[in-house]
Amino acid sequence: MERTSRISAALIFIAPLAVLVALWAVVVPVFGVRPQIFPSVPAVGRAGLDSILDGSLLRHVAASVSRVAIGTVLAVLVAVPLGILMGVSRGVSAFLTPLMRFFSVLAGIAWIPIATLWFGYGFGAIVFVIFNAVFFVVAYNTLLGVSTIPMTLRHAAASLGAGRQAMLTDVLLPGALPNIVTGIRTGLGFAWRGLIAAEMIATDVGLGYMLFVARDFYQTEVIVLGMIVIGTLWLLIDRLILVPLERATIERWGLVSA
Amino acid sequence: MKSLSLKNLAKTYFDAYKGEHVTAIRDVSLEVPAGEFVSIVGPSGCGKSTILNMVAGFIPHSGGEILVGGTPVKGPGPDRGVVFQSFALFPWKTVLDNVGFGPKMRGVPKAERDAIAREYLALAGLSHAADRYPNELSGGMQQRVGVVRALANEPDVLLMDEPFASVDAQTRMTLQDELSRIWEERRPTVVFITHDVPEAVFLANRVVVLSKGKVLAEVEVPISRPRVWDRLVADDEFKDLSNQVLALVRSA
Structure with missing residues (x-):
């Protein structure tokens, strides 16, 4: 029962995408679209196969994914403690909130020029951009998560003997976790977009770079292939990692309906 | 007392x-x-x-x-144990871990505090709910857990x-x-x-x-x-x- 409903849910999700591909497969030959404008389905398939066989696709994907992973992990490690600190201290929160507001607008590719000056072209600059994209969203959501924990829960913990450390690990952190997960999900969405933009400018490997270079050679099949890979990878990350994580916390604890 | x-x-x-x-x-x-x-x-x-x-x-x-x-x-x-009108159970902890929270704060080892929690849950006829989460329980059951949690901390x-x-x-x-x-x-x-x-x-x-x-x-x-x-x-x-x-x- 569970299994069949999951399969049908997957089919419903895939169906519109399949329709789009079918349209594409028909429109390009029927209207004789030139490959410099938009590639045919078989051309993209061939480009995909070639890039898999020569290992270049894997290299670009690995570079992009590892940058996002490292930037995100670093951002979460700094943002969560800061968000909790802001959540428990009115003073810290009052001081940092205007700064957070200001910098959250700048988060993302606005930092690329100065990031490349600081870290040079490549890995460091891009990880910094990712960090920026994720950091503010996660910090803000952590703050939100902590401040939405009912005061009675903190009172309950204190009257059961919880000290500072236990309050943090047993109440504030798990209480804010659903918001933290939401923050990571949103932040990763920003990061993924920022990543492609940064890779077009500041590196010589990665999916963004792959797209940008292909343009110079009018290789529309590589550009479209890259776009498909970017979109598909994001869907996989979202469906296979983020959604289950959200489910495990928010839904199990009943924090959605609460 | x-x-x-x-x-x-x-x-x-x-x-x-x-x-x-x-x-x-x-x-x-x-x-x-x-x-x-x-x-x-x-x-x-x-x-x-x-x-x-x-x-x-x-x-x-x-x-x-x-x-x-x-x-x-x-x-x-x-x-001073407190029982709240809003129950104030930790939604992210099972009933067993909610009741064992006080003993945990006292540094009682896991096996021992589980035993304490089970003893108190039995007192309120809640043994069957030990592994459930608070939101899976009715209001009356949740408050039984609230009372038992406070008591279990003696x-x-x-x-x-x-x-x-x-x-x-x-x-x-x-x-x-x-x-x-x-x-x-x-x-x-x-x-x-x-x-x-x-x-x-x-x-x-x-x-x-x-x-x-x-x-x-x-x-x-x-x-x-x-x-x-x-x-x-x-x-x-x-x-x-x-x-x-x-x-x-x-x-x-």
């Missing part, structure tokens, strides 16, 4: 909305000997929850003294803030029966806040009527135990005492 003693307790605070100082508790003195069950009743705004919050250490008091077993209260602590004084106000009437009577039975078995020192007069009389050894931040009257409840609703619902002594307290509350 220890005694609780309030000496000339007072609470004033600044109401930013009204722009003036408000006296919530004027001058309350109250002795609760170890092992006694005291109910505090009074109309809304009489300050009964304020007293409980001060005793629990959640808010500071502005005058007088709060002593648990002779020691002044400074902030919240495990010597506090000196148990503070209950309108604990059964947010469950349906039928469940409320069952919970009152159960609390009465558990109290008779364990004899904890209890301060029970409620605006429900029959509930206050049913449970307590003594009912304190509060009005405008002061103690209006204290009424002893000598009704024999064990007390169950099946018997008390038609008991003349219970009815008389309830009417007596109700008259006091209405005059308050």
